Amino acid sequence: MRGIAKHYGSVAALQGVDFTLARGEVMALLGENGAGKSTLVKILAGLERPDSGTIELGGHPVKLRSPGQSLQAGVAYVTQELSIVGALSVAENICLGGDSRAIWTAKRLADQVRPHLALVGLGEVDPAMPAGALSLAQQQLVEIARLLSRNARILILDEPTAALSDAEIEKVKAVVRRLAEEGRSVIYVTHRLGEVFEIADRVTIFRNGRSFPPVRVQDIDIDALIEHLLGRRLDQMFPARSGNRGEIVLSARDLIAPGLATPVSFDLRAGEMLGLAGQLGSGAAALVRAIAGVLPRERGTVLLRGRALRPDSLREAIAHGIAYCSDDRKRDGIFAVRRVVENLTAPSLSRITVGGLLSRQRERDIARRLASFFEIAAGRFASQAGKLSGGNQQKVALGKWLGTEPAVLLVEEPTRGVDVGARAEIYRHLRALADRGLAIVFASSDNQEVLGLADSVASFFRGRIVRIVPTEQLDEAALLRDVTHPAALGVGAEP
């Protein structure tokens, strides 16, 4: 790929990137979120079209305008969202959309798919069993098997090990190596530096929309990698920290939940912001959800203002003063078809109700207060929330919780899908909230965000907490190392 450039609006996702891939090679793509690696990969997969640049496969120029064309050209893209139909058998899933013969007998399909299954290490699996009964990792491998059966020569694996256990990760790594030995090429997108050294031949690093020339893995070490990955950003994005601390508001003791491999304990004071740094599958998000009551707690306790918080449901948590914002506002953060006003007052209906009736006055007051705090223009009140820009939507998703006057705000990915300018605003607002006494816990895969915003940082890697320290004790390189390739895993001193 030569000279690939892609703009989204006025934001340059890729600026003149050159990328090469050899046959039978495993190329790792590294870079923080927004650096451009996902965009490049999507262009190759036919999901996006470049504004400029050319693509050549095997020396021939190609146009990859759609996923179909991409597949025809032999490019296969495996994402986090699997396209496995659980109700159908493994063999049927592999043949879906590809096999053009009319009669599908279990025996014929099984014979057909066995070689592909063997290639991905699933030789022991019965092709006739329902795909839904397989583990996530196995399903992922089935998806790879399907793409292989369509003669994919280039496989793009996007964070394939994010949600997998150690044993499953080994399987995936073995498959990747085997594929490369077969002569196919693999583009391996990951944030786990260890994996890069374990299976990649070369690595291309992305930063701020540009890429470094690929380096052979044997010619580089961790420190050099980390140095390349660190980018420069606007420091004025983050507001100054203040020292106001109140009493301890939230405590976790030996908390274990799905996604957390070791117990987590911490104390959080009023006015304090705790940032949970970690990538997909690290446990940072799991911790937030466990405290909120969205994920079941397997062990441990959570104390809110000294009293045990034992919510069996989100409703109870909210009633006790917890506010929880998930990472997917479209799914459950905003009511897209309703007005902004209604969105802002949704969790605090009891506060605007007088005798069963909604008080327009109170609703307007609360909405105005929230909107002014979060700098949402009052003229937007009557707009459908779904029509707002990403930044404003996120402000609505966050802002609505203020109305419940919570004690603790739990947020996942506070600025996902938000442009740079709105991010600065949101950071400012969150700090202002903390200054007013709110305790905030936020999980973020953006290290810059954590370092810039939080008072204390807890870093996570693969379900284990690496350490919890005041932010001053960490620098960018150290945090990056923590979340991608920590030297030792253990719980650090509490702030």
Next chain:
Amino acid sequence: MTTPVADAIRHLDAAAPTDARAVSRRRRIAIGAMLVAIAVLVGVAGATTPSFLTFDNLLVVIRNASITGIVALGMSFVTISGNLFALSAEELAILAACVFAWLMHAGFGLAPSLGATLLMTAAGGAVQGAIIAVGADPIITTLAFGALFRGLASLVTGNQNIELGSRAAVWIGTGRPLGVPTQSWAFILLTLAAWFALDRTRFGRQVVLTGANRAAAAASGLRVGQAALVGVTLLGIGCGLVGISAASQFGLAAANLFGGLDIDVVAAILVGGIALAGGQGSPIQAALGATFIALMQNFMLLHDLSTGVRMVVVGCLVAAATCAFHVMQQRRA
């Protein structure tokens, strides 16, 4: 905010779509279109059909519109809460008529009969609502209950006509305080009440938000089950009122008292422009839709169009309205 970044952001925001009235637009279009359509229909009917603008005929139309409308109001709560339709409305209304007639015939007196009937229909709605609230499919559930209600109606009447034998009851069905039929008084009052409930009460807001995005409603701490439960219960009460009115009007009740109510109500909701996905719309749209449907039925009837032709017209209307609104929605997205 004085940094260049902040200014740039202001520009970005300014560029973003700012239709301040976006939400109401769909509703306004729907209501406006409805009013125009009704006006046009009345005009055309008046011009082409001599018997349309007669006093007796207008009375019939207003009564029918009210009957369809009262049920449509209840149905609008079901649709707006995201539960599509309850296909048991007609059967519940018939059951109400039969129960009311039976009670009256047995000598229980007007007030107790009214109360017991309404209680029964509320319970009938509540049971369905409860089952839907815990996750059952609304269409299948109400389909099943429809059969149940119809069977119960046959049971209550022993498959015969039951006569009410009460003059007071007859007034309920045929009286015209100030010249306006009782049903229409009820219709107007209930329309206002329904609109008020949805727009101004906490419960109404919960219904709307649950329909708009059930996951977000749950995440905001709202009781999402309640929306379904109360919605179908209100529909049940509406069916009860209509059943009582019908029994009173005819002076008797039978298991096959009337038909076509389900059809007209569904058509009213769709033609009125209430979104099938839920979370949008107002009972007023349902009321206007019901009025339009009643006018259309009357118009067709006066032109001697057979039952079959009328059904085809309504069926096409439903199918066309579904397609049209869906396509409009897609274009917006």
Next chain:
Amino acid sequence: MSRRAALRDLGVRAAFMLAVYLAFAWRLPSYYSVNGIAALLDGAVLTGLVAAGIGATMLAGEFDLSVGSLAAVAGVIAIKLFGLGLVPAIVVATAASAAFGALQGLVIGVLGINSLVFTIGTLIGLRGVALIVAQQNTVTVPIDQLADTDAISLRLLGVFSPLSLILLAVLVLVGLFLGYTRWGREIYAIGGGRNEARAAGVPLLRPIVIAFTLSAGLAGLAGALLSMRSGSASPLGFDTVLLAAVTTCLIGGIALSGGRGNVLGIAVGLFTLRFFITGVASLGAPYWLQNLATGGLLILVIAVQLLPGLLRRAGTQPSAA
């Protein structure tokens, strides 16, 4: 659900069916006499054919509410075309229904609209068409030609009649189609995971059109056959077949969400329902009670399906609800 679990599930349903049968057979000798069994089989034809069709749409994650009206239209058409001969009339009526079903499927698939609501519209419209074609009346075969319909009521091989043989043939064919052909598996795919199937490259239009063609065609076949047997067709008839077919599918394990269930289950559900209804009727219940019984059974099935979810939630599992 793994293979073994699926077999176990089917076994439980079959056991339930057997239990219902025995419960009534104990009181009704007709349940095991040759005539009685023949009657049971014949009585299952209407619901069975329609259930096979509507089951296909449910497997695809859709729904066809118009089956009752389609059967009525087909019945009226068949009787009206009786002059063409017994078999040709049935064939034409079935073909017309299938064609309409294909059209429905096309509209639903291309526009991507909610099949539930769309078929409410066609349910109404088709009923009107039936009324128009029949000119508001029940149409009957001319008395002098009535004997020609006797072929339908023949008894073959002891307990079978042409109708029940057709039913069995249809069940077998549809079952083979859904289970062993690419097109059939595609129907399961789009029902079991619409987005996943699309991402895997399955075309959406074809399986949807096939499913709706099946449901309409089979409903039409049922309507035509039964009208021929009785020698008359009412445009308002077949209004309870939708409920019976849906109940059959649900008892048989077809999931409303799509992608789960099979024709074997539909057959089990079919006979479970028929044993129950026929038994209730034979014990002296009036005609209208049958529909009530079907509705009650459906509610029971719905409740039973909800139970595991409710129990899980009532346990100590926290949820976001």
